[in-house]
Amino acid sequence: MGRPPCCDKVGVKKGPWTPEEDLMLVSYIQEHGPGNWRAVPTNTGLMRCSKSCRLRWTNYLRPGIKRGNFNDQEEKLIVHLQALLGNRWAAIASYLPERTDNDIKNYWNTHLKKKLKKMQDAGGNDGGSEGAGAGGVGGGVPKAAAPKGQWERRLQTDIHTARQALRDALSLEPSQPAALAAPALPTPSPGSVTTYASSADNIARLLEGWMRPGSSSKGPEASGSTSSTTATTRQQPQCSWDGAASASASHSGGAAGAAAAHTPEGSTETSKMAGAGAGGAPPAFSMLENWLLDDGMGHGEAGLMDDVVPLGDPSEFF
DNA sequence: AATTAGTACAACCGCACGGAG
């Protein structure tokens, strides 16, 4: 029937990754850059499916991923985006560059869904996010109702609505833009994080040396010198959040992805942003905030429709 | 102190899409 499995099931290891495997994967990617996943198991000797390798990288090993608790802003954003976009986690993730779609999806399924339900049961609504949950899954964009192109277009058409809703979301908490610029640290619930997850963090940390060869540096260019591994140097260093954006929003991320991640020519701009991100304060929120609050710009719909400007040109924000 | 239930996270699976040949 369908396609053959991506890898033969025999001899393919499954289950949790070990630190050794992570190291193998990381060092391989360090050398060759992400991509060509099919070749990864072969070249690394990992007894893993290529998909598994990709997933491991994009969800856990890739530098720039924030782990731990979601803060209020993130939470609200997710709720609203979920209402607008439905379960398009990749698209949603593109608004939260430090989070992976998997993370967001899990968080939604384990926390937010219940939370919203509870709020609804209680007759309350958190001022808009209510509809979110309700409409949520079925809501915003009818899922398989239309082909992707169609819903993208539709979403783009609705971008204004989206902005409005997001603005509401963000303004719910008159909170400190500071919180946006420098989201609360994940407060890694001490015991909660599985022992290995944290070691994955450590492995990711290993990458920092690679990301920023020198020191605090601006990373990308610096490492860029290592010519041969162009893929690597082009993709990795920016990782801190380009990875997130590109990985999750890469393409079918959809309009949201288009709007947010939109790496025009991708990497160069994003790598700058990465610089900012890696520097400490993730630019994502402030970018988003700027975009949302910048009503005057008015290059909303049209821009999106035509050449996808808004978030597309990150340089605008710096 | 032991057992059970609930929760959170990590990983896998299948499908769909886009690009290359």
Added chain:
DNA sequence: TCTCCGTGCGGTTGTACTAAT
């Protein structure tokens, strides 16, 4: 133009951990 391959996405499952009894 068609087919195949590689990749990404969303849904689901499995497992570890924590809290409650």
